[in-house]
Amino acid sequence: MASAMNLCGNYYNSTFAAASVKASHCQSHLLPCRIGFSVSVGAAVPISCRGERGGSGSGNKTAFSVSCCRAATGRDILVEENEAVSETERSYTCVMKFGGSSLASAERMREVANLIMSFPEERPVIVLSAMGKTTNLLLLAGEKAVSCGVSNVDNIEELSTIKDLHLRTVDQLGVDRNVIAKHLEELEQLLKGVAMMKELTRRTQDYLVSFGECMSTRIFAAYLNKMGVKARQYDAFEMGFITTDDFTNADILEATYPAVAKRLHGDWVADPAIPIVTGFLGKARKSCAVTTLGRGGSDLTATTIGRALGLPEIQVWKDVDGVLTSDPNICPQAEPVPCLTFDEAAELAYFGAQVLHPQSMRPAREGDIPVRVKNSYNPKAPGTLITKARDMSKAVLTSIVLKRNVTMLDIVSTRMLGQYGFLAKVFSIFEDLGISVDVVATSEVSISLTLDPSKLWSRELIQQKSSLILEKAFRVLRTLGVNVQMISQGASKVNISLIVNDSEAEQCVRALHKTFFDSEPSQLENECIQGNGSHPAIS
Numbered sequence: 276m277a278s279a280m281n282l283c284g285n286y287y288n289s290t291f292a293a294a295s296v297k298a299s300h301c302q303s304h305l306l307p308c309r310i311g312f313s314v315s316v317g318a319a320v321p322i323s324c325r326g327e328r329g330g331s332g333s334g335n336k337t338a339f340s341v342s343c344c345r346a347a348t349g350r351d352i353l354v355e356e357n358e359a360v361s362e363t364e365r366s367y368t369c370v371m372k373f374g375g376s377s378l379a380s381a382e383r384m385r386e387v388a389n390l391i392m393s394f395p396e397e398r399p400v401i402v403l404s405a406m407g408k409t410t411n412l413l414l415l416a417g418e419k420a421v422s423c424g425v426s427n428v429d430n431i432e433e434l435s436t437i438k439d440l441h442l443r444t445v446d447q448l449g450v451d452r453n454v455i456a457k458h459l460e461e462l463e464q465l466l467k468g469v470a471m472m473k474e475l476t477r478r479t480q481d482y483l484v485s486f487g488e489c490m491s492t493r494i495f496a497a498y499l500n501k502m503g504v505k506a507r508q509y510d511a512f513e514m515g516f517i518t519t520d521d522f523t524n525a526d527i528l529e530a531t532y533p534a535v536a537k538r539l540h541g542d543w544v545a546d547p548a549i550p551i552v553t554g555f556l557g558k559a560r561k562s563c564a565v566t567t568l569g570r571g572g573s574d575l576t577a578t579t580i581g582r583a584l585g586l587p588e589i590q591v592w593k594d595v596d597g598v599l600t601s602d603p604n605i606c607p608q609a610e611p612v613p614c615l616t617f618d619e620a621a622e623l624a625y626f627g628a629q630v631l632h633p634q635s636m637r638p639a640r641e642g643d644i645p646v647r648v649k650n651s652y653n654p655k656a657p658g659t660l661i662t663k664a665r666d667m668s669k670a671v672l673t674s675i676v677l678k679r680n681v682t683m684l685d686i687v688s689t690r691m692l693g694q695y696g697f698l699a700k701v702f703s704i705f706e707d708l709g710i711s712v713d714v715v716a717t718s719e720v721s722i723s724l725t726l727d728p729s730k731l732w733s734r735e736l737i738q739q740k741s742s743l744i745l746e747k748a749f750r751v752l753r754t755l756g757v758n759v760q761m762i763s764q765g766a767s768k769v770n771i772s773l774i775v776n777d778s779e780a781e782q783c784v785r786a787l788h789k790t791f792f793d794s795e796p797s798q799l800e801n802e803c804i805q806g807n808g809s810h811p812a813i814s
């Protein structure tokens with residue numbers, strides 16, 4: 276099983292010999308990370324939710340990629356200009372999204388409320404995730420309900436934990452239990468239904484996890500109103516968030532933008548109040564059932580609202596000081612990255628930066644709306660500002676991101692030799708299966724490709740950069756005695772992915788982070804910047 280790592284930094288274009296790798300169900304991940312330094316470590320082990328592994332991988336492979344910071348050479352994204360919203364018409368001034376870690380208790384909710392009220396000049400739209408780890412608890416409760424029998428649903432530990440947390444929170448905030456009583460009752464009935472059916476479909480799962488955001492927003496809105504701040508709770512699936520019917524991983528449809536703008540603007544004009552919107556949720560276009568946007572989807576909810584209303588800024592409040600140079604759980608010495616471009620952030624998120632939802636940058640980039648990643652536990656920290664372009668003159672490396680549950684397929688066939696159309700046949704199979712291919716490396720008789728784990732996972736098909744930076748990365752890996760089994764250059768030509776054993780992944784991330792971020796950057800930076808005198812403007 277494999278893992279993958281993406282390293283982005285300023286390096287010069289290089290060509291790569293795609294290593295032919297024995298056909299094996301190795302799980303690895305090659306990632307064309309255009310910009311922003313990202314490492315993605317994939318493990319074949321099915322993960323129960325974002326970033327949590329379901330077991331220990333042995334003999335797994337890890338793919339590392341080296342990519343470049345992309346010089347901001349203009350916009351290559353077709354941007355649909357939002358209808359200009361004149362300043363006078365603008366009802367709201369920003370979006371503020373708070374994730375589960377910022378809402379883990381009554382005390383945290385008080386902190387968040389105080390934070391919001393500390394900006395009296397702002398008229399924010401607030402997007403909330405479920406409290407703490409409620410989504411994980413709901414998923415576990417659903418899994419248990421399938422096999423525990425109707426009479427044992429009351430004994431599901433996760434259900435009790437959810438009830439206790441939410442009832443304790445409303446009591447501690449001095450809010451009436453009625454704001455969530457109906458949801459708690461319905462949640463228990465739903466779990467009994469799952470127990471009766473002995474089945475938890477993806478559609479039912481989405482409805483199940485929606486209780487988290489539905490309750491957190493009701494509690495928070497009731498608390499703000501109790502504090503004298505007029506707030507209005509919205510379930511996203513009732514206010515215009517229209518999605519595909521791809522349960523657990525739904526895409527937001529364009530019709531969402533005008534629908535959400537109309538509803539929020541209209542309500543503001545009729546009766547001004549701070550909207551408290553459920554993150555993560557939507558309504559399926561065909562079935563009208565509740566959908567979810569993929570784990571971490573509240574980030575996408577926030578950027579979608581920002582674009583729908585044409586707001587000047589979107590704030591994503593986390594429990595870290597912004598996007599860091601690596602996962603602090605792996606590299607405690609990781610530092611905040613002050614600035615990123617939308618493309619860098621999108622690549623980092625796509626290749627595993629749990630800190631942002633992979634699709635969340637798209638609405639912000641299309642609306643050209645800056646996104647600020649802040650720490651709700653340390654609001655004074657500047658955080659990370661994500662914009663269309665940034666000064667790349669000093670940019671060498673940005674971040675190393677881990678991505679798990681990566682699959683690489685190796686196809687070795689002598690029939691490939693000189694056979695045109697071979698690749699077309701291969702890719703048509705993935706198109707038929709609706710599975711997206713991330714990275715491809717080919718040679719005369721082999722093709723290796725990595726598949727989008729989120730899609731694969733939802734289909735239960737998984738059981739489970741050259742130049743100075745690249746040279747330096749290889750030196751580090753060699754020192755560790757790590758065997759690089761495959762390399763590939765991302766289509767963006769600024770990314771090189773390498774595959775090594777998953778068991779070596781985290782030690783590589785730490786060693787590389789130490790080399791590139793913890794040691795004096797001046798030497799590397801000077802080498803990169805002076806290099807051959809020119810800076811790679813890589814697209």
Ligand SMILES: Nc1ncnc2c1ncn2[C@@H]1O[C@H](COP(=O)(O)OP(=O)(O)O)[C@@H](O)[C@H]1O
Nearest residue numbers: 374375376593594595598599601602628629630
């Ligand atoms: N490169 C990174 N920068 C910042 N955080 C990261 C990075 N990689 C992983 N993380 C993890 O992402 C977490 C924040 O994302 P998330 O859990 O979605 O926060 P929230 O629930 O507040 O939205 C951090 O606590 C950190 O452990």
Ligand SMILES: N[C@@H](CC(=O)OP(=O)(O)O)C(=O)O
Nearest residue numbers: 374375404410570571572573
């Ligand atoms: N609660 C959902 C949505 C979300 O975005 O959460 P968070 O903001 O805590 O990452 C999840 O856990 O995926």
